[in-house]
Structures are given as C-alpha cells and as structure tokens.
Amino acid sequence: MRALALSITGSRGVAIAIAIAQWLVRFVAVVLVIATFNFVLVHAAPGDPAQVMAGQSGSADEQMLAQLRAEYGLDKPYPVQLAIYLKRIVTLDLGYSYRQQRSVLSLIAERLPATLLLTCSAFLLSLVAGVSLGTLAGVRAGKWSDTALTIISLFLYAMPVFWLGLMLVLLFSVKLDWLPAFGYVSIGVPMTPFERVVDIAAHMVLPVVSLGSVLMAIYARLMRSAIIDVAHQDFIKTARAKGLKRGQIIFRHMLRNAVLPVVTVAGMQAGTLVGGSVVIETVFAWPGLGRLTFDSVLQRDYPLMLGIFLVMSVIVIVLNFLTDTIYRIVDPRVSLRAAS
C-alpha cells in the first residue's frame, strides 16, 4: 500500500523527465547513425567522394576538389574522415551545395517552414478525421455508413499520393476552378496580411488533403476495429451495468481506450507522412523540403540530398516524440508504471 501511495503522489514528474532523457538519447543516436550512414553512402557512390560532394557534374575544377578533400580530410583514414564528418554535422555544418552555390543549412532553413506547415496540417487532419470517421464506423459496424466508409478507405489506402493529388487538381482546379493548383501563395498580387493568410490557406487545401487522406484511411480503419474490440471488453459491460447511456459509454469509456493503438501507429507512420510530402510537394510545386529533394535528385546534388535526409529523419523523431507524449497523456499507466 505504501508503494501505491508513492507511485501516485510523487513521481509522475520523474517519469516525464526520464521519458525526455530517453528521447534525447534516441535523438542523438538517430542523428549520429544517419550521419554515419550518409558518410558511407558518399563513399559507396560510384566515383571519387570529392566529386560526389561537388555534385558529380564534371564541372567542378581541380582547385575546388582539392579544397573539398582538405576540408573533409579525404586523404586521411576512414575513421578520421568519419570523425571530421560527424563533427561537422554536430556543429550544424551540413556542407555546401555547389549546384545552388549556397550552404545546405540555409537552403533547408528556407524551405523548412513550408514543409512543417504541410506535414503538420496533414498529420492533424488525418488524425482528427481518421479517429472521428473510424469511431463513427465502429459504433455503426455493419450499417451502410460503415460499409461506405470501409470501401472509401480501402480505395484511399490503395492510392499513390501523387496520383490522388493530380486527380484532385484535375477536379478542383482544372474542371471546377475552385482552388489553386500550384504553389504556396499567389504571386504578383498585392494583398493585406489577412488576404495573404486566406490565400495560403486556399493553396494548402489540396496538398494537405491529398497527403492526409491516405493516412486518414489507415487511422479510420484502425480506429474502427479498435472501437469494435473495446466494445467487447468487460469494462464496457460494467459501464452498461451502471446504467450509462450509449453515448456516455462511447465518449467516456470507449474513445480513450480505442485511440491508443491509433496513436501508436500514427507514430510509426510519421515516416510515411514525411516521405509522402516529397511527392506531394513535387506535384503541387510547394516550396518545401520535398521539392528541394526532387530538385537535388534531378541534379544529383549529394550534399543537399544527404542534408535533407538528415533533417527529414529529425522531423520524424520529433513527430514520434509528439505521438509518444499524446500516448502518455491518454494512458496514465505508462508513466506511472515506469515510476513505480
């Protein structure tokens, strides 16, 4: 009983501190491993590493290559090279894009906000819509609305995001002319700040919907089956035996329990979301990291590609941390168990 008292009163804070520390360790580990992986990739690529970093164009002159070799210690043994490379990463030096004649970090920093706006909106949309639609289908399992939702999500789940994006453009921009198809904001039109926000929002609709729909389909299916599972559990019978109404049972007892597996999967799907942003930004000419990826791949701009890869992995870890936190808020057992 004393253990019980302790675990309830004191140590939730400790548990949260431990969780953050754990996450930081994971964060550093992932960054280091990906940096190492990048390093290996540069050396695995056909051709001289210096050439690879310069952009494999053949246009790089000898003087520049020599400078690169010196900078990255390319004449030294591999461990030393790796150490130099990791040190640069840790000090946020992601290299220089010779194609764009700018530092990789500044290129990424410029594009990051647009990507974050896109991915986070899509993430939120997919979670909120997925959970609500899934709940609706789950509590109406077997009815026509459930069947309709199941069919829609089956199709969405089978769609390549880029094609869904194109089809939405075809319908809403080309045929109906309701929404802008490309870009982030209308160019060359004088706007008040408010108009500008509305304009950006209008530009966001199609990319966010295309990117979010596929994930929404996944979450909706998951939520539906979780709701059906929870409905069969004993504590729902207890809730009925208390005399609660159906709605009260759904909102107070089923939702919270059913949303847990969805949150877990949302964390695991963060990578899919970021990967999807690459093609979606390409389709919608959205000026974010994804577009930058496309361009860097076309131009075989390695320093830029590797830098983007690193930053995108970091975004995934951050999203993971967010879903983890949501999980902890919903399920008190995690942190209380850890603390006891």
Added chain:
Amino acid sequence: MERLKTFLRHPTGMIGLVILMAVVVLAVLAPTLFPDDPWEMVAAPFQPPASEGLPLGSDMLGRSVAAGIAYGARVSLTIGVASTLAALCIGVTIGAIAGYFGGKVDDLMMRITELFQTIPGFVLAILLVATIGPTLTNVIISIGAVSWPPLARLTRAEFMRLRGREFVQAAVCQGQAPMVVALRHILPNAISPIIVTGSLTIATAILIESALSFMGLGDPNLMSWGLMIGASRTVIRQAWWMSMFPGIAIVLTVLAINLVGEGLNDTLNPRISRKARKA
C-alpha cells in the same frame, strides 16, 4: 484444402483475387496484346481515349497508353514481388533470431529495426536509388531495404509469443532439438501472419515503386505506371487520360492485393475460433 475453400467463400478476397489475376494475365500477355514496343510512336500525339486503335489514347509522343499500362504491369508486379521477397529474407531472419534467442541479441536487433523505422523509408529509397543508380535490380534492393522492419517486428513478436507457449515447451521437454522445435512448431504457427503482412508489403512496394518512377528514379529502360504519370503530369490540363489511366491501374492492383491479403488474414488467422474457445 479446408483453408482454400474458406478463402474461395470470402467475398472481398475473391474480388481481389479476380482483379489481381486480370492484372497478372495483362502482364503476361502484354507482348501478345501489344506486339509493338511500348516506347514506339504508334499514332499522333495527344489522341484522346477510344480513338482508332487507341483504347486509352496516346501520350505526348504518340505512344499507346494502353500498351504502356500492359507493360507497366510487368514492372510493377516484378518489383512488388521481388522486393517483398528481399524484405522477407531480411525481416524474417532478423525477427526470428531476435525472437528465438531473446536477451542481448534481441535488444540489438530491435534497436536496429527501430532505427530503420524512424528513418523516412521513401526518402531513404530515393537516396539509395540516386546513389547506386536506377536499374531494376537496384530499385528492388532499395525498396526491399526500406520494407523489412515491420516484417522483422512481426516475426519477432510471433516467435516470442510462441516460444513461451506450452506446446513449444512441451516439445522441448520431449527432447526435440532446438532447430527442430523452431522449424516444426514455431515457424508453421508463425507463418500465416507473416504471409498476410508479406502480401500487404507487396502492395506497399508497388506504391513505393510508382512514386520512385514518378520522381524519375525508375529504370529508364522500363515502361512503368509511375513514369507515365510523372511524364504527363505537366500536360494534365490538356490530356487527363495520360495520368488518369496508369493511376487507376495502380489503384486496382494495390487494392486487389490488399483485398487478397485481408482474405488471407481471415482464412489463415481465424479469430472466430479463438472467440469460440472463450465462450
């Protein structure tokens, strides 16, 4: 046999199987149906669907969209299946070792798997293909390399679950050798969820392949659905059919595989029997 019958009675599973068979037949018969090279100009460019000899129209270079779809089916199915096999090899091995031995081995293997799950798979695939070059084999390797973690986790979970099960312990007590226990008792009982997830992995692999080709990272010598969409997206205002039909092909194929996977899930892992046990 019993299972086969159950599957044949599974309505959506059967719909999936029929669509999938149609795609397979299309892929196999592509050279017979469209004797001309799919890269060859066969008509005037920008011909809409249902034009003379062009059921689905022609593209910007006067190539038949229908022929492209037929040949693209070969590429999609090949890459889907081959990269899933690659992913299965990696995933099942890692998962089985981690799950059977447990302890430190398991810890290490799972840390690696988690790491791979943190990395955005599609971006990694782009990077890999861009580095080692866009050939058919390299695309298969790259997709395989990003698709294995879920299979590894699943295999591990199944092995761990079964290792503690009493019938496995009974086999150990009977004096059967560890290898025999793993192969005769654990693997057969773990195989059906792995088959189900494997079938869904094929679908995901086809989607990744299409996205890679869309980005221009497919094998440039092979006609593929993603490539067709990627090449024609800039002319979507004038010629919707060039992007729409290959996309429909992708959706139908992936949908069919997912439906078959669900059918397999219902037949191979009958939950009903578990519920019956409880009652």
Added chain:
Amino acid sequence: MNDDILLAVENLSVALPKGGDRGHAVADVSLSVRRNEIVCLVGESGSGKSITAHAVLGLLPSNLSIGGGAIRFRGADIAHADEGTMRGLRGGAISMIFQEPLSALNPLARVGDQIAEAIVTHASPRPSRAELDARVLELIAAVGLPEPATLVRSYPFQLSGGQRQRVMIAMAMSNNPALLLADEPTTALDVTTQKQILALIRRLQAERGMGVLFITHDFGVVADIADRVVVMRGGRVVEQGSVDEVLRRPKDDYTKALIAAVPGSRPAAERDRHLDGEPLLDARGLNKTFVTAQGLFRPHRTVPAVRDVALSLRPRETVAVVGESGSGKSTLGRIIMRLVEPDAGAVEFAGMDFLQLRGSQLRAMRRKVQIVFQDPFAALDPRQKVGDAIARGPMAYGVPPAEAIADAKRLLARVGLEASAAERYPHEFSGGQRQRICIARALALKPMVLVADEAVSALDVSVQAQILDLLAELREEMNLAMLFITHDLRVAAEIADRIVVMRRGEIVEQGDTKSVFTSPQHPYTRALLDAIPGRSLFAGPEAAATLDVMTA
C-alpha cells in the same frame, strides 16, 4: 411471503444463434430471489448460469435474445422492457459484479471517478462535488479498502485483484441496490482473498437486506455463502432448494455426481503407499529472480520468484506444491523441467546434477522428467496430429516411427480415448480429452518423474475428478513420482502423499498430507486451510480430525 420476492424468473428461454450444438442457451428456467437472501446459481461451464444472470439486466451478447418467459423484478416483467427502463434499473435497483475485476474496470480512469460515475448516473439532482467525494470515500471505506484518500486517485492496474473486486463492489453498492447479481466474483481470486470477498458480500447483504443472485461453479463457495441453491446443466435447472437440502440430500443424479466430484469430498484413499528409499530427485538451494529491463535510465524491475527452495521426491511419491498466485510454485516446476534456468542451486536426479547437463546429455535425461501443463488448449500444437504429438518424443530418442505410433495408439487407449484419435487434430477434442492427450504425450517417454502444473485447474469438477483418478492409476502402473503443482488444497489432498506450501517464493511448510491438514504449523498454512471454501460441508481426508482442530 410473496411480497418478499424481489426477482422471479419464469420459464425463461434464451435462444442460441443457429448452428450451435444446442438450440437454447437457457431453456425453461424458473427461479426466484427474495429480499435478504443469497441464491447460488451453480453449474459447470456451458450450463447457462451466466447467461441467465445477464438476461436479468438485459446485458446479453448481441447475438442472443430472450426467447420466452418472464423476468419479474418487484412484480413487473422486465424481460422485454425498453432500454430506458433497463438503464434506470442497471446500477440503480439492480447492480452486477463480474468475474475478472481487472478487465471489468476501465484501465484508463481513476477508480474514484469510476465509482463517482455510478453515483452521478442515477442521482438527480446531480450531487455537489463535495457530496460526491464524501459518498465515494464512504463507499470505499465500506468495502474495506485501505487509505481511501489515496485509493480514489489510483488506477486499476495499481491495485491487487482483491482490491479491484472491492472497487467493483463499491461501485455496485453506490445506489443501495435491492438486488445484486454476482457473476463468479471470486473465481479469479486466490483462496484467501476469495474468503474475504465472500465475507464482504455476505456482510453487505446482511446489512442492507439485499437479495443476491450469486453465480459460481464451486460447491464449496455455495456451501459457504448460499441460503438457497439452483443447479443448472445444459441450460436447464435440474434441482433447486435450500442449501442443506441440495448439498446434503441431493435428489438429482447430476447434482449428486457434481457434489461427489468436488475434490476433498470423496472418501480418502488408502494413504499409506509404502514409500521408501532414497530420494529420486533432490533439489537444493534453488533461487530465481526475474529481471526485466525497462530501458535506459530506469532501474531494472526484479521479481524474486523462488528463494532458497529445497525439495525432494522419492520414487513413486506424489508431492503437491501448493501456493497462491505469485508463490513461485510454477517457476519451481519449470526449473525442475529445465525450462527456466535458476540463478543458483542444484537438482540432483538419478545420481547427477540435472542443472549442469548440457546438449545431448541434457536431452538424454529430459525424457525422464515430463510435464503436463494447465491449459490443455495451449499445450498442444494446433497443427500437429495427436498421434504425432505423442510419438515425436520417442522418435527423437530413436524409436522407429511405426513403433512409436503404435505405442501412441496404445497410450491413447490407456488414457481413455479411441486409438483413432491419433489421426485427428487437437481442436476436435474437449478440454478433458486434450488433457488426457497431454498425459499420454508425457508418458510416451516412460518418465520417472511427472510434473503436473495445475493440470486439473482449468477443468470442470466432474472432468477434474476423472483426470485425478487417471493420474492416480497411472502413477501406480508406471511407478511414477509426481510433482503436483496446484493452488487448490482440496485437489492436493486428493492425490498427494506429501504437501509443500509455498508463499512468495519460499517454502513455509512441508509434511505428509495428513499432518499438514490436521496440524498445520505455519500460520499461512492455517490461513490457507481456513480459506478452503465449504469446509463445513466437505473437508479434507481427515474431515473429522480437521474439524476438531478448527473448533479447538
């Protein structure tokens, strides 16, 4: 008198969905519960006892519905009452508690909130926060939970099984129900906890003059708590009457058989089995602590499962290891099977240290010690034919397949199954039959020691008695020494020559069965004996003597 009748079930039928093995889950059931009495509804699994209780509150699973008959509560038929009426009754005038208290509580909500919810649902106007809190604390104290102020803020996973069931009871009591439906509320609990919960239910019932419909499979519990008994079988009532009538002078053959099958109620077998000789198996200084890593920065969780245990087993002897959950009895069995490696200790077996053996030597010795597990559903590979499962063992030691299969068929016949069972798969058999298969599998290797790990605990009493008889016969035929692990002292009394009592990983007492029952030395053993349900009616092998001790 009739005014006293709270609940009257009249000719109730509940239809099963088509395709089942019978048409009705419950057919033509009539019973009644008066104010201030406890009616026990007894039966084996599948008897329809739980369905009957669920039907009263309209909580049947969605594929079942009431086919005919009436359920009168205070005279009004509620069998077909609308959802609104039923909601008013549920948790109000009629409340219910369930078997598994962990899964019956919402894992994500604080227990205080869950109790408060039960109050608020039926209170109008809604009580103030302070009133509500006071009422919750009062209920928690009423069911005997410690530290009410802390407890309200805790989550179900932080409580023990008994505490959770008390929370369930507090919730059920929150609106002073007239009728309590208790669906096997103590089945998932340890005996000592069961005793406390039974006492609590009895006390609350008496204080409040409640009617209680108590569902159980255990005649011992019936003897302890019931005023009246209703016996069900296959969905029908076979007998009902006062507890004395039914338990002491049963009229129906099935009831007689059920009562006779209750372990400990049968005439004691001849106890002196002339056991002598050097120990066959001698375990010393066994220790095992389970350590679970919890990731970086967190201390490992350590659970000492077995602490400094010594145990010996003579040829042909049956030793029962008795303990409640968490006593380490199963871990001990698994250490002896080499399924769990201990941290320290030795098991001397047939002249060598069994724990030191490796590789082929270990395999050679393994066949000498075999095990029968608790859950006969999990213990057979669903993809392996029964004959194969039995024959694989001998085959692993070089017996030619044809011979091994022939042997397997002989064994199947010996354990009471058809030889043709060898060609079938496990799912075609019932629980009792599967347990027979498991016994045949273990005996195929002609072991010297058989470990039975709760081997009869998952079975209905009548099946349980058959399996115990079978084991008793086989140990004589095959000169087996048995280590019989069980939580049930009554079962131990039926079969064991010697009893070892374990608690929290340690042996607290051991001795021959008779002396453990008649003159227990350790207080814990006494508590265990005291907690055996139904001691007034059924006692151990030395009933008279034990009762004397108890009353002394």
